[in-house]
Amino acid sequence: MPGHVARFLLGALFALFLLFLYGPTITIGILSFQGPDGGLTFPMNGMSTVWFTRLFQPQAVGDLGAAMTRTLGLAAMVTVVTVVVSLAAGMAFRHRFAGSSALFILTIASLIVPSILVSLGVGLLFTLMEWEPAWYSSAFGAQLTWTLPFGLLIMFAVFNRFDRSWEEAARDLGATRWQGFWHVVLPIIAPSVIGIALFGFTLSFDEFARTLLTAGSGNTLPLEILGMTTTVTTPVLYALGSVSTAVSLLVIGGAILGARVMGRRRGR
Template sequence: MPGRLARFLLTALFVLFLAFLYGPTFTITILSFQGPDGGLTFPMNGISLHWFGRLFATQAVGDIGAALQRSLALAAMVTVSTVVVSLAAGMAFRRRFPGGTALFYLTLASLIVPSILVSLGVGLLFNLMEWDTAWYSSGFGAQLTWTLPFGLLIMFAVFNRFDRAWEEAARDMGATPWQSFLHVVLPIIAPSVVGIALFGFTLSFDEFARTLLTAGSGNTLPLEILGMTTTVTNPVLYALGTASTALSFLVIGGAILGVRVLRKRGGG
């Protein structure tokens, strides 16, 4: 075990890392409250909510409100599909089945193919088939190739530690497979399922590489931000950053709170 000096050094490293992680985010949070004449860097030129107001005003580059709606709808679709599909596949992989190994490797491959290639490939497919790309079709599918492997790996981790005795007990007491899944398996793995949902939501909500060529004519929020990084040179970008961070906090905080409430009910 490390001695006292080593412990001190490691603690210092950890604190530095946290400062490194949070520093920039703090900086832009402060800067997003710049006065109307403020610029991209310090010093602060007064304090105002001006740039937050500008967020939903008409922009030179596009419509943040509509992009946000698309992103939220897409993230919701991806979250639900990721949970359902990876839960089903996770159940399938508890037994050996022909083709299972191939599917497993394909899922891993999906994780290591760079995002931009998925974007290009799906874009080309839709192009050659003369289908219209849209965030809810091609964009949705392209994002699933990223969220499903995560979902499946989490399911693997869960079922590796799952005690089958619970299910056997349910079966012995006359439960149908569906009943034992619904009343025994699902409640036990519920926290991990929420974890998959959170993963799916954040991965989808922030994704831009996979939607670059597949979102069609309507931009998602990250694509809007990507466009703004080259054209916008005022703190509206920081306001957008602060607002989107706050939104993520709300969604994730809400989910964590939800789990706690569910658990309390289950325990009580």
């Protein structure tokens, strides 16, 4: 097969893969601009932004505004704790200590436990302890079992190829351990820390299974969407999908911009 034909076929295959990957998101984005009398499928009945306006009005099922607020708050909490704990654990695991292997295995084991079982276990624990489950307590803890292992694995990969001679040079110049970490280690690994923050935010933002039995009476956005899909709904659901996708893209764009700024400062 000629080389240009092979390249064309591979390019076409990749284009089909991208269409399969992003086609549903694009379809939802288009359908969110249905006219006031539009339905949930094609063909579209006019074009308007009325469903984005109705998104912030009381719905027949649930409260999207409160659910979005809870979801963003929970994602922010999970992001901060994931970054701090992963960074601290990564620094700690640079040196062997008693029980480090068992602790690592226990941390990673949560990735292979079915999500719904984690949710059930945390929910049962709160019930047995007679604690009130809520999105900021039980759901927060359940989601950390999902985000922390990813953050820890990223930190391990970063520090496995980290050149300790940079730290040693800082110590030789009189820097304390804290100064060496703040002025040498952290600027170098900052892009990876931002990556952990992105993992924490995105994994928490759309987490459903680990939140299902732990959120209490205050639904997060994924749970609110589930309630909308089990009843007669409107294209406002598509508008919600477009807005949540835009929020995710803004967070990712901000993180990439921050990483580039840090990279330029480090270069100077």
